[in-house]
Amino acid sequence: MRPEWLDAPLAEPSEKHRQEALNRQGQLTKPPGSLGVLEKIAVDFAGWQNKMMPELESLKVVVFAGDHGVVESGVSAFPQSVTVEMVKNFSRGGAAITVLAKHLEALFEVVDVGTANDPGPLPGVVSSRVGAGTADMSKGAAMDEKQLYAALEAGRQAAIRGNEEGVQLLVGGEMGIGNTTAAAAVGSVLTGLSPALMAGPGTGLDSTGVANKALIIQKAIDENSPDAKDPLSVLRKVGGFELAALSGFYITSAQLGIPILVDGFITTSAALAAVKLRPELADWMLFAHLSEEPGHSALLAAIGGQALVDLEMRLGEGSGAAVAVPLLKMACSLHSEMATFAQAGVSQG
């Protein structure tokens, strides 16, 4: 049965504090609007934190890991074993996202939602296994309803843990060989764009590989007939455990009043599914970067989101979100610490 919490109300950003922050921006010692996007970010945080002078001190990065049965059809440049190998690499701090999380002094957690092989207990890894990887979506549904709800719940619990730790921002990341295929399938169904427009090189396919990947996605869509108006069924039929977990993570985060920084292609596909379920969720999201994965811009457009930076990244893990975090911190610092024209005795234009 569809979990009730999916339909529970989201928190509402405070329009009053947004207006107060907007007014403050006009009084700071700079030409009005000259801090560009940083001004908008500060105003967003004022609304999210219900105060005119927001701050961003604490955040958490959660990487959801899962495997994909469709990998058997040859959709990735890397073997499936890499998913668990990378989970171990996260646990030991050797991966890009762990280096970045340390640099940002962010809380960090990996949630194993269902890798092909259970890595067993590892430091910093929460086991919320829904299965040993999804089924091959080109031959049937990627998962059953019970697995879908368990994956959504795994994401929900991660957001609840972050809230208990008092973080002011949640960043979702993912690891899963084959998950650009699942993300492209979900994105293709939800946007109505063809798999050929959504499929990309992922970890490094050549053009033949990408064409094959698009064919397999089309096969999965034909096989499963997912209904674009039912995002949950799309996640179940052609998604993945970590995608469903991310969707649950995002919805719960907004229910708890914690803003979300969305990473790249895969996380944006999960964000789109979640926004299709709960359109007001978009008010709690910032979009960190434009991925090199070609379908990403269409997913962003479908949400109405704009990426903060474009650094030609395509790694996933939450890495593109992590590199944008300092921009959010600086936006809040500028907003709260700059002098006003009156305070500084500076003439206005």
Next chain:
Amino acid sequence: MRPEWLDAPLAEPSEKHRQEALNRQGQLTKPPGSLGVLEKIAVDFAGWQNKMMPELESLKVVVFAGDHGVVESGVSAFPQSVTVEMVKNFSRGGAAITVLAKHLEALFEVVDVGTANDPGPLPGVVSSRVGAGTADMSKGAAMDEKQLYAALEAGRQAAIRGNEEGVQLLVGGEMGIGNTTAAAAVGSVLTGLSPALMAGPGTGLDSTGVANKALIIQKAIDENSPDAKDPLSVLRKVGGFELAALSGFYITSAQLGIPILVDGFITTSAALAAVKLRPELADWMLFAHLSEEPGHSALLAAIGGQALVDLEMRLGEGSGAAVAVPLLKMACSLHSEMATFAQAGVSQG
């Protein structure tokens, strides 16, 4: 007499260490190239620091302040008094760049190269005054040769101070009501593009104001006939004290082997003048952001530089450079701290 140091050799980035770093990037636990621009930045720093594992721990931001006689012709939305008022605001820590420098734990200094009124001794402000603002370039040369060389020297001394403090990156910023007019004039002469393409709103002109600004720039160019092949004379005739200081700052920085992060429109015009003098200087430069000022992209193109981020900023002071600094730090951290495939036992694609 043209200062001899202008022609002294620049340091040379180490090709050997660039290659070693490039090789290391291919061994880190990520799909090759997936960190995009961050990989290139790490390789650049390896060449600049002569080591495979570069780091970016210490940096200095220097804001050069000067006034502009051309302001009498009505080219700015703010009164000239704001230049000195903002110097005081920098000194007290209330301006955008000072908030950012504090956030970045960067060394910070203001160099007064010639504001209209001498603010007298202020904490954190170095007095290297070349005059009480430039002359009105629409009626003759902005400065004489002696002033030009003194302004270049003021920039040089700031880079030397940074080197003595052991910094690994220098960021130049600027403050000067009217300096987008001077920067547009310099940029127009050096690129050959018309003032109408180079003039922008600056601190907030409307379209009539921008059109008037372009006319005044054209008048200044007609009056002075600057020679595009002689960048020093361009800086002297239609530039500004802080522009010349920035050019000297950049050249000296590269002579000392310290890489440079260029800010926005005004600093890029000074960077272009310096690169026209010393083309190999471009090898020591990163370009932080694309300014909203419409002429900026043409200046970047003339240097062959690519901005790291576009946040719709147009404040100056070095603020656009400051917000990009964390990207450089994270690029170095990722490069030096990530595990290799061999170290992590992760299978390669």
